[in-house]
Amino acid sequence: MSPASDGGSDTSLSREEMYSLLASRWRRYTLYCLFVYTTPVSLATVADTVAEFEHGVPAETIPDERLTVYMRLYHTHVPKLASAGVVDYDQSEDTLSPDTGLAQLEPYLRADALDDLDDHGSWPIER
Template identity: 45%
Template sequence: MTSTPNSDLDVIEFVQQLLDRLDEDDVSAEAMTDAFSLLADRRRRLLLEVMRTYGEELTLPDAAEEVAIRETGHTVTDIPAERVTEVYLSLYHDHLPRLVDAGLLEYDQERDLVAPDAV
């Protein structure tokens, strides 16, 4: 038997638990595919994590800073402004619309505020 690192076991356990849960909840294949597609991108997962951590509305620039911090592992003062701008633009144009369309986040464009969905 080959040795499996702990992180691999964590992944295996997570997937097994997820599959068990999906069997119990009778989730459609389409819903499962859509959910995995939304969560496939690390930046979307980080944005959802940021919004869950704060649990309230944030400006999109603040959310972008938090995502950049989590991506790099550095403090915001150690992250080039261009990197934060790149994160902001990718959130605004790509990731945020997908999460809003899925009903996971809300976005007020006039005020540039992102909020966790009330559901």
């Protein structure tokens, strides 16, 4: 477990906390990655996927945006998800895994995914 995570064990999120966590499109995209990829998944892979989702092109074609996404995830979004017990971030490996709080968000994520995917049609880059 990383220093960024409090472990999240037996954590129950309030409705307000859940809505706050899911308010950010980037945090939702990050959490979708935990369902799509085998975990643990590297933060770099998640950042690439978020950048592709945002811009609709392969991440390697937008290096500046790719770096911006990685840095924002690393400094802002992942710590918020980790402190809520939704993800476990292993800083030494630079990987994300689901934590116990993710199960509480899953029904909301499923509903949000339909809206998010309607905006983009599908995952931007087929894996």
